[in-house]
Amino acid sequence: MSAQAVIDPAELDEVLARHPQGQPAGLVNLLHDLQAAFRYLPEQALERAAEHLGLSSAEVYGVATFYEGFHLKPRGEHICTVCMGTACHVRGAARLLEQAERDLAVRAGQTTPDLRFTLEQVNCVGACALGPLVILDGKYHGSMAPDRLSRLLGKLSDKKGSK
Ligand code: FES
Structure with missing residues (x-):
């Protein structure tokens, strides 16, 4: 059985609101904040990050998978x-x-x-x-x-x- 995590949409909105829209250079910082909030980078958060910064999903996934410190699967407490x-x-x-x-x-x-x-x-x-x-x-x-x-x-x- 794989671990499931439920994301709080309000928390996602709150993290996105702390980052200026349409500024792709802020991607790594945004990913760090999303991971701090959810302990990993949920798919929904990555999609919203792409929209928020004006990037494609592929660009956001590219960065999220490049750095070892980012996790795409749920992590434990x-x-x-x-x-x-x-x-x-x-x-x-x-x-x-x-x-x-x-x-x-x-x-x-x-x-x-x-x-x-x-x-x-x-x-x-x-x-x-x-x-x-x-x-x-x-x-x-x-x-x-x-x-x-x-x-x-x-x-x-x-x-x-x-x-
Ligand atoms: S082998 Fe170096 S810290 Fe474990």
């Missing part, structure tokens, strides 16, 4: 990123990823159907001395072990959603 770079890998990163996949019941690159968690893997974020490393909602957790990761994910999952 919590992002769990396991580093699978060499230094982390030799210290057991694969076991961490397996643990997270078991706990969240998704594979790397997927989002839970309730949109609470997205599980990702990266190849080295330049903090090898901390390995094996997991990044939870932007916070680095070094020397990670599967049971500790499980506890951290459990704590987040017990917390009430923000939306």
